[in-house]
Amino acid sequence: MTTGTDPTPIPHRRRQWRNIALALACTGALTITGLASLQGTAYAAKGKRCDRMYQLNGDESTSLPWDEGITQRSVNDWDSYGFSAPRQALDGLTLPDDPVEQAKILATITKPYKKYPANSRERVLAQYRDYLRKNAQSRKYSTFADWLRYAWIQPNNNNKRGNAFEKKAVGDLGLIGPDWLCQEDVPVLDENGDPVIEDGKPLVRRFDAVNYKTKQFVEFKAGGGYDSKQNLANEKFLADPQRRDARIVYVNGEEKQNSTKNYLDRLAQQAGDDSEGRPRVVSYEHITEGEPEYKPGPYTAADPNLNTGEEPGGAASQVIDGSEETPGEMAAEQQLISEEEGADEAVHGPGGVDFSTLQLSYVGKPVRGQALDYAYSARQVDESAGLGYGGKEKAQLISDSFFTWLALTPDKFWVNLNPDQPDRVMDHTFGKTDAGRVLLQADLQMKHDFAKDLDPRQGIGQQLMDAIRRAGLPCGSVERNWIVPKPAQVRADSNGLYILAAPLQVNSVAATVKTPTPNSCVLSAAQRLTYQTLVRQFIVPDIEQKINTTPQYADLRRVYSARVAAEYVREQDQQQATQYRSIINSNNVAKWPLRGANRTWTPRQTWEAYYKSFTQGDYSYPCGQKVCVLGGVDFSKAPRRNVSRAQFTVQHRNLPRSTKTSARAMTTSADNAQLLLLGGGKLSAGGGGTPTPTPTATSTGKPSASPTHTPSPGHSTPAPGTPGPSTPPEGSGGGNQGGGGGLAATGTEALTLAGIAAALLAVGAALVWRRRRGMHS
Known part of the structure; x- marks a missing residue:
């Protein structure tokens, strides 16, 4: 019997199959529509939810930086993390x-x-x-x-660093929830869906974090490198047509090395874009520094930089310790580093530092019984640049100079290269130090550079000669040129002293000497004034540029930065005794002698080299005329420009944070990505170790305002070129005019900007006592 709505009867077996089909259809629909929410765990092989692996709480990020085209973390967010070491x-x-x-x-x-x-x-x-x-x-x-x-x-x-960085990055980026798996093994399949076989085994690519829902496969690297052993797996993984929308994301904790950038660029070009037009290989620099955490013990290396006791080393000493003396030795060391396990997780090493630019940029407020916080700065280079050598020598010079400036009384801070004064080259004690050697050698170098610039056959010298002819001058004259500080920028606050910039300049005036020169031409007073103007216009700017930027004066710049820091410590010690009290004004520099290749150097060697240059000339040219120069290095006066708190905050807002981090881990300056900061002190790992016993005070620590030692009239005259007595030559640019070595009287409270910050460079100026007439340079 049939009904009006169903004229065709349905056999019982057919109805049964229809019901089964409907049930299967419903089941299939539920499975398909529910798959997205299950994919976070459905594909898990060995991986585990990232938040559970690292015991992290919070919500999953709704937007990741690389999805927004951001390639590097904002400098305002740069920070650090600790790892067990x-x-x-x-x-x-x-x-x-x-x-x-x-x-x-x-x-x-x-x-x-x-x-x-x-x-x-x-x-x-x-x-x-x-x-x-x-x-x-x-x-x-x-x-x-x-x-x-x-x-x-x-x-x-x-x-350890790699694991700690992964945990931090997962938390910072919000890779939280059931869809994010960490340490996930992903089989690599071919176009037929079969496992790719490599060395007789199915190829598996382990990713640090995976989200199957968004098809993102993330690789974390604490440093700037990548693991080349994963290259084949990456290539095969991206070639799988079933993963044509998969994206590999490299997240580095430092700026990527050139080799990493080149590799990822090639891989991205090979992989192309996904179906939404996004690149399938992307990278992001989540800048953060790993700080090793450990408890110093009896076998922990001491920090040789700026400190007096057995303070454990921080980032500076650890990195510098890995710096070799020559490029060849450094290349061999880099090879060792690259071959070691976990090399792709390695962060900045000595190979990434251009030690030829090493400078002292910060010292903390000295506290008795604690290590002195400090930070060096140096230009950052790629590990493959072939640099990284010479760090020990440069750091040693800065540290030795720092102690030299503390130990010697200011009446010894002078050098004098003058052909008429072979017995007044420099103080005898100062002449036993690398700081003194550097000043005298810089003086000689400046003379050679002046002579080169004055060559009328080419370049600036030719321009000067043309101007001399137009002015109707028959020749040039003897000049006295000396190096002095330009207005320097520093910032002193409760954290210590930041040396922001300490440029140098050249002063030039006419001079008269008795020693014959190759130049027999005589100018009138008016002609000499005209010539002086031309020299300042054509020659002086180039010499200043050389002094402030070129490698041949880098040691002079290093020594000056140490002088500024030492004067700050002197001032602090006057207010409250520090561990440097027994050193200040002790005139004992036995612990900081001439070192290495310069250990046999004497001031006489430099004076004789200059005398030969002065009397014979560095070169000759057809007209036979010579322009001779003499002068010195005079830091007895240091004009300064005080940096206000507001300006410091605007221009260097991240410097205190970066400096603090640099004590434990060499870090990229958040204010200047071209610079690395590497430091040490009580902020380094372990908190500075056992305090050094308190030294016995031997002086007030207050430098005299003017030289106090004058040789008696009957003193014997030293041999030519030998160090002279402690008093600078008559007419020196130092003496009472420079206010001695003490801080300038500013009338402001200590540690205020207008006080110490500016005064330091004024006092830092007492580097060298110089005569204004007789010194030559």
């Missing part, structure tokens, strides 16, 4: 270089290394013993120091 506490452990002596010590280590406590001296030596045994025929590391640094400490630090 217990092995760093043994960076001062040593073994004798002599194989026999070394073997005697290692023979006392008889147990398997795991039988000794973790991170103990015995365990380290046991591991080194095993390394020597396993590599008896050929060894990668020629010394225990290299093995300790590059095979034992650094790989462990890299791994």
Whole structure:
């Protein structure tokens, strides 16, 4: 029987299949529509929710920076994070270089290394013993120091740093919730959906974070590198047609190295865009610095920079310790670094620092019994630039000069290259230091540069000669030129002293000397004045540019920055005793002598080189005329420009934060991405270690306002070119005119901007006592 609405009867079996089909259809619809919300876990192989892995709370970010075209984190957000680095506490452990002596010590280590406590001296030596045994025929590391640094400490630090950066980046970026998996193993398939086989095994690409819902596969690197071992997996993964909309994202904790940039550019070009027109390979720099955390112990290396005791080293000493003396040695070291485990996680190393630009940029307020906070600055370069060498020598010069300026009384801060005064080159004690050597050598270098610029056959000298002819002058004259500070910029506050800029300038005046010169021409007073004007117009600007920027004067700039810092410490010690009290004005520089290749240098060598130049000339030309120069380096007066709090905040708002971070981890300056800051002090790992015993005060620490020691009339005359007495030559630019070595009287409270900040460079000016007439340069 049929009904009016259903004329065709449906067999029972057919109705049954229809109901099954409907049920399956509904099930299929539910499965498909519900898949998106399940994908966060449905594809999980070994991965785990990122927030649960790292015990993070919060909400998932609704927008990621690379999706908005942002390639680098805002400088205002740059910060740091800590990571466990217990092995760093043994960076001062040593073994004798002599194989026999070394073997005697290692023979006392008889147990398997795991039988000794973790991170103990015995365990380290046991591991080194095993390394020597396993590599008896050929060894990668020629010394225990290299093995300790590059095979034992650094790989462990890299791994710990990498894990800590991943946790921080996950939290900062909001990779939270069920859709974000960390440490996810993703099978790499071919165009048929079959596993890609590599070395007989299915190829698997482990990503640090994965979101299958948004098809983002993230790789984190704490440094600026990448892991080249993942190149094949990346290529095959992106070639899988089933993942044509997948995007690989590289997130680096530092600015990417050139090799990383080049690789990602090639990979992005090869992968193309997804279906929405977005690049399938993107990168983002989540700038943040990893700070090693460890407790200093008996085998922690001491910081040799600016401090008096056994303070543990911070970022500066650790990085500088890895700087080799020559480019070849540094290249070999870079090779060791790149081959070690976790090298792609490594952050700034010595190879990324141009040590030829190293300067002292900050010192903290000295506190008795605590390490002095400090920060060097240097130009940042790519690790592949072939630099990174010479750091120890440059840092040593700054530190030695800092102590020299503290130890010597200001009446000794002078140099004098004058052909008429062979017995007045420089103070005897000052002449035993690298600070004194640098000043005298810079003086000689300036003379050579003047002579070169005055050459009438080319360049500036030719322009000057044309102007001389137009002015009707028959020749030039003897000139006295000397280096003095330009208005410098500093900022002093409760944190310490920031040395923002300390430029130098050249003063030039006519001079008269008795020593014959190759120039026999005589000018009238009016002609000499005209010539002076032309020299200031054509020559002086170029010499100033050289002094402030070129490598041959870099040591002079380093020494001056140390002088400014030392004068700040002097002033602080006058207010309250510091650990430097026993050093200040002690006139004892035995701990900071001439070093290295310069250890046999004498002031006489430089004077004789100058005398030869003055009397014979650096060059000759057809007309036979010569222009001779003499002068000096005079920091007894230092004009300064005080930086207000408002200006400092606007122009250097991130400098205090970057400086603080640099004590533990070398960091890119948030105010100048071309500069690295590397520091140390009580802010470095471990908090500075055991306080140094309080020194006994031997003086008030207050420099005299003028020279106090005058040689008696009957003193013997030293041999030509030898260091002279403590009093500068008559007519020197120093003396009472410069106010001695003390701080200028500003009438303002200590540590205020108009007081110390500016005064420091004024006092920093007392670097050299110079005569105004007789000194030559």
